[in-house]
Amino acid sequence: MSTDGELPKDLPLFLTDADVASLSDWPGAIEAIRTAYKAPGEEAGTPGRIFAQTDREWLRIMPSVPPSGQLFGAKSIAGSFADGLRVSYLISLFDKDSADLVALVDGNRVTGLRTAATTAVGASSIVPSRPLSLGVIGSGFEARSHLTAFSHVLEFADIRVFSPTPANREAFAAEFDGVFGTPARAVGSAREAAEGADLILCAARSRDESPTLQAEWVGPNSAVVSIGSTTPAQRELPAELMARAAAVVVDTREEVVHGSGDMIAARAHGVEVDSLVVTLNAVLTGETEIDVERGIRIYKSTGSGLQDIVVAEMLVVRARAEGIGTILPVGIVTSRK
Template identity: 70%
Template sequence: MTNDANQPGRLPLFLTDADVEALADLPSAIDAIRAAYSTPIDEARNPGRIFADSRREWMRVMPSVPASGRLFGAKSINGSFADGLRVSYLISLFDKETADLVALVDGNRVTGLRTAATTAVGTATIAPDRPLVVGVVGSGFEAQSHTTALSLVTTFAEVRVFSPTPANRDAFSARFSAELGVPVGAVESAEAAVRGADLVLCAARSRDETPTISSEWVGDDATVVSIGSTTPGQRELPAELFARASLVVADGLDEVVHGSGDLLAARAAGVDVDAITVPLNDVLLGARAVDRGQGIRIYKSTGAGLQDIVVAEALVDRARERGIGTQLPVGIVTTRK
């Protein structure tokens, strides 16, 4: 504690979930993610996740000091099993020059926005530059947001979607037929969606945590996007597919290799995952060349605080420009040590 304390020069902004919904813009988020990952890896800036867990309440904190942008901060994911499972998300942003609190952002929708934006950036580095047949496994929020994001960085020739619920896959087909202007068909199995696809989007968790697709369905030169196995206990892709893969691009190398159930299972099955997995940063910086036309190429995501912070900063900038959000009546003091 010190008496040498300064009030913030500008009171912080609070963005609600509704504010984030109104401000969400995939192109801006994609630009922010691309800039953030177009810098060398620095683990001191992005130390990974911190967990606190009482078995009744838990908190996951994802801090980041991005090399890009003007702000730094952390996202906290806060859960309680007191009444079922209830979860809230909060992003706090601070000024790099003054350490002043700049904004508090409801992170509920930011998670989906930054995940789709990062997937778009990662997929653009490994997908062929030609019209693609796309197979989508899943029809929910993640499948929809990722389909939209991928359409901004690749060219679709046709889309096939599978979801266990016919009404959901039909609704997906109707929506994206209108939005994308290409044939979008609802199919009756994951195999029908995946076989012959140039780009496979896996965006559906299995209830028993078994892989949602089989290796034999995937073509020899296909691009596969996997976003649904983010913890050691979750599965989405089979080990046999990683054994066939020429390259795995990871949004966070350590957490993908050591924290994703898919990669843990592949390693246990004898796959040399370290030899084929590279960080997205290296691909964007040109340190790792990618043949976008040959071999199975996989984009694998577990999420990172870096993504939340840079996308939240872009949201705050848009909020200031458009007069959206609530300026808090007070802030926190910044002290000189």
């Protein structure tokens, strides 16, 4: 505690879920993510998730001091099982120079926006610059948002989608058929979606946490995007596919290598995981070069606070320029120590 605390010169801004919806777009989010991952940074700037939990409540904190931008902070995810499962997301942003509280942002929509935007940047780093045959496994929110984000950085030759529910895959194909200047069609199996594809998007969770993609379905020079194995218990890719990979590009090394069920399982099967992994930052800065034409390239993501903070800062900058959001009537003091 200090007695010489002072209020910030500018009171904090609050962005509601509706504000975030009105300010969001894919190009802005993708550019914010790309800029952050292209900047030289330190791993200590974005540590792993912090958990607190009881049998009834849990709290997850995802902090980050991004290498780019003017703001830093954390996303807090609060969950309660008192009445089913209820979850809320709050992003708090502070000024790097003054440590003043700059903004509070409802993180509900930010999470989906930053996830697909980051994957789009990651996918573009492992595929050649030509029209791609895309196989999609899954037809829910993640599959839809990722396909839409991909359309801003990739060109498609054709799109094949599989979902275990025929009506869902047919609806997905109908929704996207011709939207990006290419046909989209539903297929009867995950294998049919994957075989012959230049890029395979895995965006479906299996009920028993078994892999949704098999190694023999993946061509020798295909790219795979995996976003559904973000905890030690979750599985999406088989160890046999990891063993065939030329490189695995990750958004956060520590979290993916030690926190993803796919990587844990691969290591247990004798795969030298550490020798395969390269960070998205290393690829975008040119520190590591990926041959996008040869070998199986995999992009794996578990998400990080870095992504939340840089996208939230983009939204705050836009909000101030456009007069959107609510200026809070009070702020918190910043103390000199």
